[in-house]
Amino acid sequence: MSLEDVQGRLIEAVQCTWRMPDREREWHAVKASWPDYRHHTGFGDHDAFGPPNAAAMPVQPKLTRKEMAEMEEAFAWLMAASEDDRRLIALAIRALAKGHERVPWMKLRRAMGVKRGADGLRMRYSRAMLKVCERANRRFGRNSVSRG
Structure with a gap:
């Protein structure tokens, strides 16, 4: 696997984590035993609650087992x-x-505690990703890392 291949798999893995369910948020969304109670500002006034489908949010597809396994492999x-x-x-x-x-890289300097040298962060990233690529290629039985 090349550096770009490994980087692409890691990007997909991060995007998969964003699709994972948030269990704490789901716990707070549990309905109580009391029925929902809403105040009407006027008889038949649906505008008090927004348009009829205002609460409808697009649902992201759930992760498949294959996606989960690939995500865990990439993070390993x-x-x-x-x-x-x-x-x-x-x-x-x-x-x-x-x-x-x-x-x-300039924006990452502060998060990494670096005052100068965004180019140094880039080179450090490249060296670290080469180690990650070598680890990824062990799975496929390859000994070399292609950079292109």
């Missing part, structure tokens, strides 16, 4: 990097998963 590759490097990788991958075309 990160164990090849040191703890600080995993943090850097997580920040960079999260930015890419949000839709950035490139990693905003």
Whole structure:
């Protein structure tokens, strides 16, 4: 697997975590035994509650077992990097998963505790990702990492 392949799998894994159910939010959404009680501002006035489908939110598809297994596998590759490097990788991958075309290294400096040297973060990321790629390629029985 190339660096771009591994990076793409990590981006997909992060996006899968965003689709996972939030159990705490679901717990707070549990209805009480009392029926819903609403005050009407006027007889038959549906505008008091917004349009009829205002509460309808788009439902994201649930994760499949395959997606869950692939996500866990991709996150296991990160164990090849040191703890600080995993943090850097997580920040960079999260930015890419949000839709950035490139990693905003200047914005990551503060989160990583660096005052100068965004280029140093980029090089550190590259070295850490090479370790992650080597770990990922062990699964496929390959010894080398292709960068392109």
